[in-house]
Amino acid sequence: MYRDPDVYTLEQEKIFQGPVWNYLALEAEIPNVGDFRTIEVGDIPVIVNRARDGKVHAFVNRCAHRGATVQRLIHGNAKSHVCCYHHWGYNLEGNLVGVPFARGVEGKGGLPEDFDKKEHCLRKMRVETLNGVIFGTFAQALEPLEEFLDTTFVNQLKRLFNRPIKILGYQRQRIHGNWKLYTDNLRDPNHGGLLHMFQITFGIARLNQTGGAMVDKKARHNMSWAAQDMGKNNSDAEYSTPRENNNLTLKDGSLLQYRKEFPDAYNLTIASIFPNCIFQQIGNTLAVRQIRTKSVGEFEIFWTFYGYTDDDTSMDQHRLRLSNLVGPGGLVSMEDGEAIEIVHRAIAADEDKHAFVEFGGRGPVGDQDNLVTEAPMRGFWMHYCELMGITPGADAHANA
Ligand code: FES
Ligand SMILES: [Fe+2]
Structure with a gap:
């Protein structure tokens, strides 16, 4: 249970992405719109930030394009999160909002016609807070936080x-x-x-x-x-x-x-x-x-x-x-x-x-x-x- 790499791999799926509320951060760390922290849930890199709706949102810090770390700072304030590799940009809710050269250059290259930004968001966590303590889960059907606690x-x-x-x-x-x-x-x-x-x-x-x-x-x-x-x-x-x-x-x-x-x-x-x-x-x-x-x-x-x-x-x-x-x-x-x-x-x-x-x-x-x-x-x-x-x-x- 302590030393088998296969057990460890399974834990990432069954425990950290399973039916649990993972602690993410404290609201006091991200009081203003755009404030973010990058943390980890198990092995999974996660961005926690406060969006324009005033609410806390959390999503996986791995670009939907080719998988690069999107936000590379530990904390800060950002209007959006832009991946440094090919500059795909995500808003504070984790939605893809910008793709450079999506239409190519002078009619050549670029993405297929049917490319839909909505299908390429950062993977979102469900978030709940209790007295300023932020928890997130990948299990969409999990019991509410207070019941879990x-x-x-x-x-x-x-x-x-x-x-x-x-x-x-x-x-x-x-x-x-x-x-x-x-x-x-x-x-x-x-x-x-x-x-x-x-x-x-x-x-x-x-x-x-x-x-x-x-x-x-x-x-x-x-x-x-x-x-x-x-x-x-x-x-x-x-x-x-x-x-x-x-x-x-x-x-x-x-x-x-x-x-x-x-x-x-x-x-x-x-x-x-x-x-x-x-x-x-x-x-x-x-x-x-x-x-x-x-x-x-x-x-x-x-x-x-x-x-x-x-x-x-x-x-x-x-x-x-x-x-x-x-x-x-x-x-x-x-x-x-x-x-x-x-x-x-x-x-x-x-x-x-x-x-x-x-x-x-x-x-x-x-x-x-x-x-x-x-x-x-x-x-x-x-x-x-x-x-x-x-x-x-x-x-x-x-x-x-
Ligand atoms: S990997 Fe992020 S934009 Fe290409
Ligand atoms: Fe101790």
């Missing part, structure tokens, strides 16, 4: 995007492993207090803190959560005191500071939406991560950091300072990349063997009231198998 995740997006936001910056993290090792990692809160030494040393994460995981009706999405000021053994003093190694101190203790900003007690929420995105709240670091597949053994995490437009300068600085915890050089999340790479390498010779995923028990997957679980991983795989048309092997235990 289900209550827990609709509420979580409404919570995180409860007022206008501002973009604080971007990071990219290239990881040499299969992308599903990352979706596994996100559905495994058990490793948070074990792998991440910074969190353990400075007491940010511990397995006895109040926390758990929530899933949607199909258990394909997952939200791992923890609450700082609830439950036993979770006083503020304990959080700011290094636990494991008293020789280590932070020169800037504000890295551990959480400024309460939501009416609830959650100070850590990692909401992973099947298949390609994550909405994170780690203390006051708010970000969206998009998983971009590159090959069977490589993917990129594209991070978009944001705050709220009514944040003051001190809050901006605080959020940016805390962003050092995550991203490719992050004090916490670089270990996830390393864990994924050492798994991907070590399983190379054993492609017929199985991993063991029974923390949190066996059987149907529902909400979890603790962090010592990897049950949400099983929820992901059940849905993955359904979309891929795979029947999980009955002999899994025998071969483990």
Whole structure:
């Protein structure tokens, strides 16, 4: 499942172009008519822009003529998107509007009489937004976005995007492993207090803190959560005191500071939406991560950091300072990349063997009231198998 190039090829069709809502971008990134971003959905290059009708449109960034990348900038503002190869031009809804020399020159050459521009649009995605978060799908018959997300995740997006936001910056993290090792990692809160030494040393994460995981009706999405000021053994003093190694101190203790900003007690929420995105709240670091597949053994995490437009300068600085915890050089999340790479390498010779995923028990997957679980991983795989048309092997235990 992690190393077979044929599985990877099938995923591009069955998962990323299948019945899922893929995260595309944030409306705050493209506020004006003509504003665009070029992103990827799985391997597929996509342009997301705001058209003259004020709405967000998304379409494949591959010319209908001979397949060149049409828009080559990462972001910008454009009246139309013109392919550099033979200058076919597309409007902001992805429709072909201009073909140079369509009639040839002096009656010679050019396109056949029956050429119809309408038949040569860029492939369009269906787009829906929720509180400024843009999702797109290639499956025209898919359930509406809110139904796909289900209550827990609709509420979580409404919570995180409860007022206008501002973009604080971007990071990219290239990881040499299969992308599903990352979706596994996100559905495994058990490793948070074990792998991440910074969190353990400075007491940010511990397995006895109040926390758990929530899933949607199909258990394909997952939200791992923890609450700082609830439950036993979770006083503020304990959080700011290094636990494991008293020789280590932070020169800037504000890295551990959480400024309460939501009416609830959650100070850590990692909401992973099947298949390609994550909405994170780690203390006051708010970000969206998009998983971009590159090959069977490589993917990129594209991070978009944001705050709220009514944040003051001190809050901006605080959020940016805390962003050092995550991203490719992050004090916490670089270990996830390393864990994924050492798994991907070590399983190379054993492609017929199985991993063991029974923390949190066996059987149907529902909400979890603790962090010592990897049950949400099983929820992901059940849905993955359904979309891929795979029947999980009955002999899994025998071969483990
Ligand atoms: S490939 Fe784009 S215009 Fe020819
Ligand atoms: Fe992690």
